[in-house]
Amino acid sequence: MESLYDVLIIGGGVAGMTAAIYAKRRGKNVAIIERFALGGQVVSLTRIENFPSQSEIDGLSLSQMFSKQIKHLNVKVIFDDIIKVDFSDKEKVLYGGKGQYRAKSIIIATGLSSVELGKNENDFFGRGVSYCAVCDANFYKNQAVCVASKGGSGIKGALELAEVCSKVVVLDSEDMSKYASANKNPKIQVISNAEIKKVEGDKVVDRIVANVDGKDREIKTAALFVELGKKPKTDIYQNIIDLDDRGFIKTDSNMRTSVDGVFAVGDVRCGFLKQIVMACSDGAIAGQLA
Numbered sequence: 001m002e003s004l005y006d007v008l009i010i011g012g013g014v015a016g017m018t019a020a021i022y023a024k025r026r027g028k029n030v031a032i033i034e035r036f037a038l039g040g041q042v043v044s045l046t047r048i049e050n051f052p053s054q055s056e057i058d059g060l061s062l063s064q065m066f067s068k069q070i071k072h073l074n075v076k077v078i079f080d081d082i083i084k085v086d087f088s089d090k091e092k093v094l095y096g097g098k099g100q101y102r103a104k105s106i107i108i109a110t111g112l113s114s115v116e117l118g119k120n121e122n123d124f125f126g127r128g129v130s131y132c133a134v135c136d137a138n139f140y141k142n143q144a145v146c147v148a149s150k151g152g153s154g155i156k157g158a159l160e161l162a163e164v165c166s167k168v169v170v171l172d173s174e175d176m177s178k179y180a181s182a183n184k185n186p187k188i189q190v191i192s193n194a195e196i197k198k199v200e201g202d203k204v205v206d207r208i209v210a211n212v213d214g215k216d217r218e219i220k221t222a223a224l225f226v227e228l229g230k231k232p233k234t235d236i237y238q239n240i241i242d243l244d245d246r247g248f249i250k251t252d253s254n255m256r257t258s259v260d261g262v263f264a265v266g267d268v269r270c271g272f273l274k275q276i277v278m279a280c281s282d283g284a285i286a287g288q289l290a
């Protein structure tokens, strides 16, 4: 029988880590369940200038300061991806790819996830397909890469990539002709009205098949960076917790959701201003009440 925690936190971004700090310091038996690595979105930020006490800091350094405190407080971190929940009883159950977890209170801190293309790109995830230009650009130094973009969503990533890659082809699904003609970066090529159909390659990405203005084209590339924006991934809570029409979790000002004993904090909830300080504030409130 798996142990019963006082508080289980889904997601180890800054919201989840702050919730853990507050819950742990109240003597609660608490664990964070994180599917990837502590830090969340902050890890990929190159420069943060509005986190109080730090005039300027890179995201990796800031997130390492958070995780150091988690370690110092002996908060248990479980690496698993929560794919199903059962909140029907007083004891809540979380189902991960690796196991089941039970707790009296749950804090959902799963932030935002990258919007996917919805083709076969995830077959090549980590083998040429990336969702983070800042994190992975260096793996493709002096190579040609592609960016999947919608209405200019990939331009910021393309500029980051152009710092190290030899060529960056932005495949935008909308009309980007104005941007393309104004673009002065010789490494960046913007193709409008491009529908990416398939990622191809043997073991790693080798080319992209895209329909451009009605014609299929093959574009040789070492990587595809999917830069289509972010959204809350809350489908597992549909019909269990109240969500707003964009999929954000509804809470009251104390981070309580529509289910007793379940809280939501940070970017995943329907709050104003998606910023680190707000995620920390939410986490502190839930960690104090859970």
Ligand SMILES: Cc1cc2nc3c(=O)[nH]c(=O)nc-3n(C[C@H](O)[C@H](O)[C@H](O)COP(=O)(O)OP(=O)(O)OC[C@H]3O[C@@H](n4cnc5c(N)ncnc54)[C@H](O)[C@@H]3O)c2cc1C
Binding pocket: 010, 011, 012, 013, 014, 015, 016, 033, 034, 035, 036, 037, 038, 039, 040, 041, 042, 045, 047, 048, 049, 050, 051, 080, 081, 082, 083, 109, 110, 111, 112, 113, 265, 266, 267, 268, 274, 275, 276, 277, 279
């Ligand atoms: C480009 C960009 C620039 C930004 N710049 C700033 C800035 O300058 N200043 C500022 O204050 N804010 C900035 N932000 C916003 C800030 O990064 C976020 O508000 C903050 O990181 C939100 O933290 P979070 O903990 O709520 O979510 P996240 O950081 O998204 O963390 C969620 C965590 O949950 C994990 N997770 C998700 N689903 C599951 C699951 N099913 N099971 C287990 N784990 C799961 C994820 O792996 C992740 O680690 C920026 C954001 C972006 C995208």
